[in-house]
Amino acid sequence: MQIIVFLIVLSLLVAGGFLFAFFWAVKDGQYDDDMTPAMRILFDDETAIKESSHEEDNS
Amino acid sequence: METVQTVQTEKFSYDNTIVRNFGIATVIFGVVGMLVGLIAALQMIFPELNFGIQYITFGRIRPLHTNAAIFAFVGNGIFMGVYYSLQRLLKARMFSDVLSKIHFWGWQLIIVAAAVTLPLGITSSHEYAELEWPIDIAIALIWIVFGINMFGTILKRRENHLYVAIWFYIATWVTVTVLHVFNNLEIPVHMWKSIPVFAGVQDALVQWWYGHNAVAFFLTTPYLGLMYYFLPKAANRPVYSYKLSIIHFWALIFIYIWAGPHHLLYTSLPDWAQSLGTVFSLMLIAPSWGGMLNGLLTLRGAWDRVRRDPKLKFMVVAVTAYGMSTLEGPLLSIKSINAISHYTDWTIGHVHIGTLGWNGMLTFGILYWLWPRIYRTELFSVKLANTHFWLGTLGILFYAIPLYWAGWTQSMMWKNFTVDGFLAYGNFLETVTQIIPMYAIRAIGGTIYLLGVFIMVYNLWKTASAGSLARNVEVEAPPREKHVRHKGEYWHKWIERRPIQMLFASTVLVLIGGMVEILPMMLINDNVPKIESVQPYTPLELEGRDIYIREGCLGCHSQMIRPMRSETERYGEFSKSGEFIYDRPFLWGSKRTGPDLHRIGEKYPHSWHYNHFLEPESMSPGSIMPPYPWLFDQDINTSYTASKIKVLKTLNTPYGEDYEDVAVAELQEQAKEIADELREQGIEQENLEQKEIIALIAYMQRLGTDIKVQ
Numbered sequence: 075m076q077i078i079v080f081l082i083v084l085s086l087l088v089a090g091g092f093l094f095a096f097f098w099a100v101k102d103g104q105y106d107d108d109m110t111p112a113m114r115i116l117f118d119d120e121t122a123i124k125e126s127s128h129e130e131d132n133s
Numbered sequence: 134m135e136t137v138q139t140v141q142t143e144k145f146s147y148d149n150t151i152v153r154n155f156g157i158a159t160v161i162f163g164v165v166g167m168l169v170g171l172i173a174a175l176q177m178i179f180p181e182l183n184f185g186i187q188y189i190t191f192g193r194i195r196p197l198h199t200n201a202a203i204f205a206f207v208g209n210g211i212f213m214g215v216y217y218s219l220q221r222l223l224k225a226r227m228f229s230d231v232l233s234k235i236h237f238w239g240w241q242l243i244i245v246a247a248a249v250t251l252p253l254g255i256t257s258s259h260e261y262a263e264l265e266w267p268i269d270i271a272i273a274l275i276w277i278v279f280g281i282n283m284f285g286t287i288l289k290r291r292e293n294h295l296y297v298a299i300w301f302y303i304a305t306w307v308t309v310t311v312l313h314v315f316n317n318l319e320i321p322v323h324m325w326k327s328i329p330v331f332a333g334v335q336d337a338l339v340q341w342w343y344g345h346n347a348v349a350f351f352l353t354t355p356y357l358g359l360m361y362y363f364l365p366k367a368a369n370r371p372v373y374s375y376k377l378s379i380i381h382f383w384a385l386i387f388i389y390i391w392a393g394p395h396h397l398l399y400t401s402l403p404d405w406a407q408s409l410g411t412v413f414s415l416m417l418i419a420p421s422w423g424g425m426l427n428g429l430l431t432l433r434g435a436w437d438r439v440r441r442d443p444k445l446k447f448m449v450v451a452v453t454a455y456g457m458s459t460l461e462g463p464l465l466s467i468k469s470i471n472a473i474s475h476y477t478d479w480t481i482g483h484v485h486i487g488t489l490g491w492n493g494m495l496t497f498g499i500l501y502w503l504w505p506r507i508y509r510t511e512l513f514s515v516k517l518a519n520t521h522f523w524l525g526t527l528g529i530l531f532y533a534i535p536l537y538w539a540g541w542t543q544s545m546m547w548k549n550f551t552v553d554g555f556l557a558y559g560n561f562l563e564t565v566t567q568i569i570p571m572y573a574i575r576a577i578g579g580t581i582y583l584l585g586v587f588i589m590v591y592n593l594w595k596t597a598s599a600g601s602l603a604r605n606v607e608v609e610a611p612p613r614e615k616h617v618r619h620k621g622e623y624w625h626k627w628i629e630r631r632p633i634q635m636l637f638a639s640t641v642l643v644l645i646g647g648m649v650e651i652l653p654m655m656l657i658n659d660n661v662p663k664i665e666s667v668q669p670y671t672p673l674e675l676e677g678r679d680i681y682i683r684e685g686c687l688g689c690h691s692q693m694i695r696p697m698r699s700e701t702e703r704y705g706e707f708s709k710s711g712e713f714i715y716d717r718p719f720l721w722g723s724k725r726t727g728p729d730l731h732r733i734g735e736k737y738p739h740s741w742h743y744n745h746f747l748e749p750e751s752m753s754p755g756s757i758m759p760p761y762p763w764l765f766d767q768d769i770n771t772s773y774t775a776s777k778i779k780v781l782k783t784l785n786t787p788y789g790e791d792y793e794d795v796a797v798a799e800l801q802e803q804a805k806e807i808a809d810e811l812r813e814q815g816i817e818q819e820n821l822e823q824k825e826i827i828a829l830i831a832y833m834q835r836l837g838t839d840i841k842v843q
Contacts, residue, residue: 077335078406081342085390088311092304092386104295105379111294112371112378115222115362 143291143612146605147220149507151233153602155213156503158241159496160590162209165248166201167583173198174576177726178569180749180759187763188252192685196263197251202488203261205244207352210496212240212279214359215302217503219286222296222362224610228285232278239275243268254683255325258718259340261347262316266327269317276313280306291610297378301358304386308350316343320780322773326679328780333713334401337721342393348484349389352492353455357381360428360452360495367444367502373430377423384420388413395466398475399695400721401710407468414466421459428452443518447498450526454490458483473548476691476725478568479540482533489529489582497525497589504593510600517592521585528582532575539571548699556702561728566755664711667839669786670832672774672800673807677832679777680825681720684761691722692731692836705732705837712839715786727758734838739807740814742830764826765818769804771797800828807831 099105176182176191183190216233220226227233246268250256256263264272283306287299316339319327331339365372372378394402394410429452432439439445461483465474474480505512512518546564549557558564670678681687694700696707708731713719737745744751747765749758775793782788801822807830808822821827 077331077338078403081338084311084315088308088390089387091307092383095303096383099295099300107294108376108379111296112365112375114292114294115296115365116369116371 140611142609144607144609145226146607148227148230148233149602149606150604151227151237152213152217152503153507154237155209155216156500159206159209159213160500160593162201162205162244164586164590166198166206167579167586169194169201170198171576171579171583174572174579177572177757178576180757183759185762190684190759192688193252193254195685195688196256197248199261200247200251200263203347203351207492208240210492211355212236214363214499215283215355218298218359218362219283219302222292222299223286223290224292225286225290228282228289232282236275236278236282239271239278243271243275246271250325256682256685257319257327257329258682258687258720259316260344260723262343265325266317266319266321267324273313276310291613293613297375297382298358298362300382301354301361305350305355308346308390312343312346312350316340320783322776322780326773328777328784329718330784333716333719334710336717336719337397337400338394338402338406340719341396345393345396346390352487354386356492356495357424359499363499363502364428364431364448367448367498368432368435368438370431370435373427373433377427381420381424381427385424388416388420392417396723398468398471400693401708401713411466411468414463418460418463422456425452425456425459443515443522444498444501446522447494447501451491451495451498454486454494458487458491461486472697473544474540476723477540477544478536480724482536482540486529486533489532494525497521500589500593504596505600507603508597508600509603510596513592513595513599517588521588524581524585524588528578528585531578531581535571535574535578539568543568562753562755565726565757663714664709664840667712667714669715669788670835671803672778672796673803673828673831674835675777676769676774676800677828677830680764680829681832687720687722689724689726691725691729693721694729694731704729706840709840712837717781717784730836732837734834734836738814739811739830739834740816742833743811743816743826746826746829764829765824767825768823769825769828771800774800803831804828
């Protein structure tokens with residue numbers, strides 16, 4: 075069953091990659107703010123742009 | 134506030150054409166995949182529905198159905214959702230329009246290749262990885278194109294924060310790459326036939342490590358990413374807890390990759406590996422339910438809108454189905470429950486809660502939200518969408534409940550003993566005919582579900598023709614803040630700012646991955662307990678085995694007798710790992726619509742098999758196995774026998790020196806022996822010894838006889 079050793083090593087490598095990504099994300103400040111990202115996605119597309127330009131028209 | 138003036142916004146556009154293209158492909162292949170599934174379901178009630186055409190027998194269209202549903206329908210659904218959300222989340226157009234186009238057309242060509250080769254019987258027999266090696270390579274290339282396009286977009290993003298959905302997309306890409314490569318390590322015999330490097334129990338472990346993670350990282354993680362984007366968008370409110378979504382993501386991907394062995398409980402896989410699968414599967418309940426609750430609670434305070442808005446209804450049912458199947462999955466991974474459920478229709482019911490419920494309903498919800506947006510119009514008919522919702526939901530219930538019932542009923546019948554200690558239903562067929570009414574209701578459920586999809590096609594068609602596609606949406610956004618290099622900066626930061634270097638680095642990594650592929654070759658000389666009497670297959674048996682693979686026999690027959698009294702009484706001695714060391718690929722199967730075949734060898738005379746393959750009902754009245762008349766017309770193809778032997782020898786199968794030179798002669802000799810015996814048993818057919826049926830009978834009669842207790 076050497077294959078299982080191989081799979082475990084491979085899985086650990088993948089998991090290690092993800093762990094590295096996790097540390098990067100924390101260090102990068104990706105998770106410093108856990109409120110606004112959830113809101114921001116609601117305002118990121120074309121309709122939002124239209125609305126903001128509309129506001130500019132008003133001003 | 135003065136600083137605001139110094140920020141220059143950049144003008145750019147989002148590519149909607151590619152989103153629309155993937156959307157159309159999703160719908161088309163959804164219809165095709167489900168239609169093939171419906172035909173397969175009907176064939177289980179009326180075997181004659183293959184009209185005697187070999188290309189559309191159940192064994193061949195079952196993989197066509199699963200591949201179409203997973204890789205064509207859900208696959209295109211993933212790309213549709215990713216290409217829409219990624220651009221908006223990152224405030225950037227896709228990295229390259231050319232790559233987008235290559236990705237789209239490449240993927241559709243792969244699907245067409247699958248739709249041609251699978252009915253032709255060109256299959257590796259690894260479930261959900263049936264496609265042969267040239268298509269495997271094409272998939273790898275197109276997947277890399279997708280990766281470059283996605284990571285390129287991430288690098289040129291204008292938004293520093295990577296929203297949780299993007300993390301799910303990244304994990305999908307990375308893991309599917311690894312899975313695809315390692316489960317498809319095979320040596321080509323010719324253009325459309327390859328032999329896997331792993332054998333028997335090792336092949337089984339790699340296959341189900343892949344198989345389960347295909348569910349995890351193709352059907353689940355990308356769709357969770359889509360849920361985290363499209364559900365808040367459709368509800369127009371932020372996700373319940375962003376913090377929880379982050380925990381959901383990291384916990385899920387760390388645990389998921391270990392769960393595979395739960396597909397092999399009670400098999401010849403070592404016990405400790407089975408337990409590993411069980412433990413990790415049970416742990417998965419926590420992150421999965423965290424994700425489900427996060428999705429559902431996003432709608433807190435908006436349930437009145439769910440009542441009115443069909444999009445949200447679809448999404449609610451999808452997320453609920455996700456929760457149900459991720460609770461059921463871990464429960465099925467407990468050995469005592471698996472002892473009942475495995476090999477039965479329970480599993481089929483379970484996976485369809487996942488695909489029809491979670492993937493299907495979420496896809497429909499997204500399509501209803503997306504189509505009017507990119508076509509700049511209103512949805513043609515909310516009423517029809519509501520009708521679709523109810524047909525879809527009812528269809529799922531009518532599909533799954535009969536199969537749960539059927540699975541439970543059949544399993545109880547298999548395990549039932551009389552007071553005298555005999556099997557209460559010694560004839561396997563009794564346990565099949567018992568559940569045919571359930572199969573009929575399942576087919577009705579599938580029809581209802583498909584009917585809903587047709588209504589959606591009409592609705593989306595009318596919506597599209599009422600509007601006009603906004604191909605490129607002009608937007609503007611400030612550039613991403615330039616990062617000031619500071620002391621102790623991560624090297625990754627440096628590389629992140631340099632897309633070209635990043636691409637170079639990833640290519641190098643992929644090449645290293647390619648070299649790692651050679652490594653397992655050194656590991657194949659394993660220490661599975663060898664059994665002295667287990668010998669390699671003869672050339673004729675080998676050709677028969679390949680016919681068994683071509684016809685997709687393992688779609689209905691297992692070759693793995695579990696160590697339980699109900700199984701050893703019915704089939705014979707339970708299967709040992711040492712018996713499979715020459716099985717490339719392993720053919721344990723995962724479903725018993727017919728009986729297990731591991732100890733079928735020498736159980737019946739050759740003539741029984743001859744008559745049974747010609748007309749199953751002549752030997753087993755009421756059988757739902759289709760006849761295989763073409764095996765009696767087609768000659769055994771011996772042109773690749775020698776090359777197969779050669780490949781097997783490079784994989785350490787102990788055939789004698791220069792055996793490939795005498796292989797065909799030996800094949801013909803054994804074929805003649807079997808044909809002569811058949812003639813003695815009263816079978817008359819011209820050129821009998823040249824026909825495929827002889828090879829298949831040779832294989833059937835060999836199965837499980839190496840250690841047969843006389």
